Amino acid sequence: NAGVMQNPRHLVRRRGQEARLRCSPMKGHSHVYWYRQLPEEGLKFMVYLQKENIIDESGMPKERFSAEFPKEGPSILRIQQVVRGDSAAYFCASSPSRGETQYFGPGTRLLVL
Amino acid sequence: EDKVVQSPLSLVVHEGDTVTLNCSYEVTNFRSLLWYKQEKKAPTFLFMLTSSGIEKKSGRLSSILDKKELFSILNITATQTGDSAVYLCAVDGGATNKLIFGTGTLLAVQP
Numbered sequence: 001n002a003g004v005m006q007n008p009r010h011l012v013r014r015r016g017q018e019a020r021l022r023c024s025p026m027k028g029h030s031h032v033y034w035y036r037q038l039p040e041e042g043l044k045f046m047v048y049l050q051k052e053n054i055i056d057e058s059g060m061p062k063e064r065f066s067a068e069f070p071k072e073g074p075s076i077l078r079i080q081q082v083v084r085g086d087s088a089a090y091f092c093a094s095s096p097s098r099g100e101t102q103y104f105g106p107g108t109r110l111l112v113l
Numbered sequence: 114e115d116k117v118v119q120s121p122l123s124l125v126v127h128e129g130d131t132v133t134l135n136c137s138y139e140v141t142n143f144r145s146l147l148w149y150k151q152e153k154k155a156p157t158f159l160f161m162l163t164s165s166g167i168e169k170k171s172g173r174l175s176s177i178l179d180k181k182e183l184f185s186i187l188n189i190t191a192t193q194t195g196d197s198a199v200y201l202c203a204v205d206g207g208a209t210n211k212l213i214f215g216t217g218t219l220l221a222v223q224p
Contacts, residue, residue, distance in 0.1 A: 003155070004155070031210075033210075033211065033212070035212070035214075041216065042201070042214040042215055042216040042217060043156075043201070043203075043212070043214040044214070045211040045212060045213070048209050048210065048211055055209055056208075056209035056211060058209075058211075059211065091155070091156070093212075095210070098209075098210050099144060099145075099205070099210055101147065101158055101161050102147075102158075102210075102212060103158060104149070104155040104156045104157070104158075105155055106154040106155045107154060107155060
């Protein structure tokens with residue numbers, strides 16, 4: 001059973017470009033969570049999605065960030081018009097249902113030049 | 114505001130030593146407390162604790178939760194160099210299961 005998959009593992013963008021980060025949950029998991037880890041800081045919750053629904057986006061910046069988890073395909077975290085402060089590791093986690101253990105992917109390390 | 118505090122921030126020990134990592138929390142709607150080990154990539158799951166006083170064990174690692182005093186400890190006995198990592202404590206804050214993380218304890222085990 002493959003774990004949580006994330007791609008790309010590393011992404012370099014120039015200021016103003018768009019970044020798209022993908023997350024495929026573990027097989028049988030329909031709940032996806034995105035977290036951001038800034039340099040020298042702990043992981044911070046961004047958004048929680050279930051298939052086709054955003055359940056909690058209280059940790060997501062109000063502008064430039066969006067997330068989706070379509071019926072088919074991976075969950076996407078999209079950052080428009082990236083700025084240097086968006087440079088971080090973005091981790092995705094999945095669980096089979098609400099309240100169960102979240103298993104993490106390897107992360108995408110975004111560097112904004 | 115919900116928060117999770119871990120101590121110490123970092124720790125250097127020698128192989129064979131026993132270490133205790135601490136995690137205290139203040140959250141409005143506690144559901145569970147989780148420990149993860151983070152090396153260079155994905156945080157890997159260690160334990161989920163929901164009830165006070167029940168020790169969870171996995172090999173040389175063990176953990177226990179005290180819901181009255183709002184803390185948990187993670188013990189590692191007979192440490193090995195492969196235990197070197199950042200150990201993360203997180204609390205499931207209830208309604209939407211978002212995890213609130215501490216900043217982690219960096220453990221370095223020297224040969």
